[in-house]
Amino acid sequence: MLIATWIITFVLIVGIGVYAGTKITNSGQWSGSDRSMGIFAVGAVLGAWQIGGMSIVGAAQNGYVMGIAGSWYSIANGLYILALGILAKTMRRNFPSDALPDYLEKRYSVRVARLQSYVWIIFGLVYIPIQLKTVASILQIVLPNLNTQLCMFIGVTIAVAYTAFAGMKGASIVGRVVCIATYILLGWFIFTNIGDFGGYSGLISQLPEGYDQLSAMSTQQIVAWMIGGVLTSIVLQSALQPVLAAKSDKAATWGCILGYVIAGPICILTAIIGMMAKAKTDDLGDGATAFAWAIKDMSSPVMAGIIFAVMTMIIAATLATMMMATGTIVTNVYKKQINPNADEKKLLTMSRLGTVAVAYVSLLLGFFIPSAQMTNMFLTVNYVVTAPFSFSVLAGMFWSKANAKGSFWSIIAGIVVALVWVVAGLNDQINVVYPTIIACYVVGIAVSLSTSSKSAIAQ
Template identity: 25%
Template sequence: MLYIVILYMVAMLLVGWWAGRVYIKGMTDFLLAGRRLGIVLCAATLAATHFGGGAVMGGGEYGFKYGLSGAWYGVSCGIGLILLGLVTAKKFRDLAFYTVPDYLEKRYGGKTIRALGSLLSIVALIGILAAQVLSARGALGILGITGNTGAIIATLVFIVYTTAGGLWAVTITDLIQMILAAIGVILAANVVLGKTGGFGGMELLLQAKGVGPEYFSIWGMGTASIMWLLLPTVMYTLIGQDFYQRLFAAKSGTTARNASLVGGIVLVIVSFFPAIMGMGANALADLEDASMAVPWILKNLMGPLLGGVILAALLAAIMSTADSLLSAATSHIVKDFWIEIFHVSEVDKEKELLRVSRISTFVIGILSLIIALIVPGIIDALIYSYTMYTAGVFVPVIGGFLWKGATKEGALASLIIGSILALWGIIGGVTLFGAPVEIFAALISLIVFIVVSLFTKKHAS
């Protein structure tokens, strides 16, 4: 197993080095792959951004707990990409932005809304990136690499290849990683089904453990649980910088739209395999901790060769998400703050900005590693910004896209109030009819958006 994982990491480093030498000439090459991504690379990197350690390990855990409906996290990600393709992908790519806050400033005017949106997104991206570092540590722990050594090695690998090759390296490695991750979970699920005697045998084993028929239904988790999983995931996908960066890198608006649709369909399909793995672990093992479903399968059902391939696939899923987060955070630092807010450099100074981009990428990666290993307790606090960003930014972005009457005042008020309500809901544990905090915060943000826009538009006229 160890040699396969080492070979995989070396291959990723070589791809990053090669991409940096061949493709990277300036900032646009580094941040947006020169806006030259075709449908295959673009679809793969969009899918890989979602299909990370959470989708594999979490999908296995949900499959263990809820059965076939445990696939809904990954399916929700796929639906989000499909809606992204249908709603905004083509229009936003045609506008040739670098970041989502680029759109916010162009649509509403002023730097304040750009700064607030960028800051929330950066903090959240760093927090989620730190969580991926811990996922890598857990994955390499299966090999017996305990402590922080595994996390440091895996993190340095994706920092180095992303710093060297920018989004070109990220998209090429994402294609490799998505193929590897998909093959890995499909192989693992088939091994599990072979050990249980197929779906019929698995059903008999689970029924003997007292599992009910809802365990084998795609709706088994319950409509409310599925909706509260689906809506926040779709909302973030429709406004996340890590997704739009890939759309902005596509050759054209049509390519962006089609790649988003293809990536979403791929995600919907592959998301069922981790759930099947979790169901198989439930049938074959007496685990008290559902999160150990995937590690148990790797340790107990796989030989060294197949186990190494699947472990490399798990690492591929983690690193494909991590490099996407790292690249997205860099685009905020360089475009939104360095260029647009602080006016340190102009966009036409491509080579100077390439140096800034590489330094920013390296620093953000190391910062995430330090947070994960030294102060992991603040990761949850940083990820709160993910919820705040979704609650605050969703309405100004999508509302501004759909409604010409929206005003700068309405957008800014809805962003601030939505974000504050989300933070209040997180800290106070407040819910509304069991809905996730970003849902009810976004609903109130929408009301504020409409009312303030109508009021300010009336007074302006």
């Protein structure tokens, strides 16, 4: 019954996403560059992106190992959505298209734009497998006889089924469905089960000391999530795309606010589910399977099947947004560097085929990525790849002296420092976002000022 319910539910959701793409006739409608999305569409895409991006399994894992402090992830890290709302009008005035490389080329140089394109494609290929591991952990509860690799294949196929075909249209429709369903289902799950523990206070009494303390999460980590989230969001193609796709500045700004309202509280629910699993058993190791174990152990087969289907789809929605963003960059590379004369039909075909290619190449890479510490790996990869570009975007919009050389070398400095920091094992002492941001901003400002002065003297 669990398997049957799971299949029926997710087939219906995927079907909704695919149907949304039946009227797409050009690449602009696929990527969102036609600027037709309203407040609810923007909010749903951003909300689903954040919720699926480690707020389910990762936050439940943190709830299992440290308690309610595990809820900080969506509360702190999700602030980037509000930052996007504040900057939405400025970005929409400065960005010539829905692709970040086009802005970097316009503001700086082709070299900077190409560097961002190549780094983003690599990032997408590494990011997607991390999310696939999360999907696989849920699928293996539903389909226990399948190995991780096969579950990852199923997960990527689910996401690509509607993303490649429907693009931003499918992402917005599926986002609305899964965000609403997630809150209803998880809220109902906690409401119907927490009484067995004697309410929340009874649950706390059955857990190790400190599980009721938000302060169990280090302040450094919370601040790193805030700063890292805000400074990296402005270079995340997957976060920028729905904002740039909004039909008006008002829709973009209020869509971001709605996105945070949707995503911000979710980790409170998932952390509590992890805590409920901890109160029931100490046998889940690092807690990576805490969410799936709790849902299966404390729900009827029918309800568990529905919950697992919706959770699979909201994580797949995050995958879909990343696939779509990477597909957009691939299409941009194709249009700018390979076939500048491509018509809309070719670009739409390239967007779809590029998304499929990215999905399955990343699947192959995913077979070699370890499952342990998925949340930390996700955040580390995120900051290593995105934080170094934040100077180029922010300074480009607000500092007239920022130039191409300053932009390029700030990116190189940020990437090198981030990689060295992580490889040296220093991330456990001080989060990688701090030295990365310092390095790229210091180098960016210094190089821009020094080269601007030389240019002025030469003139």
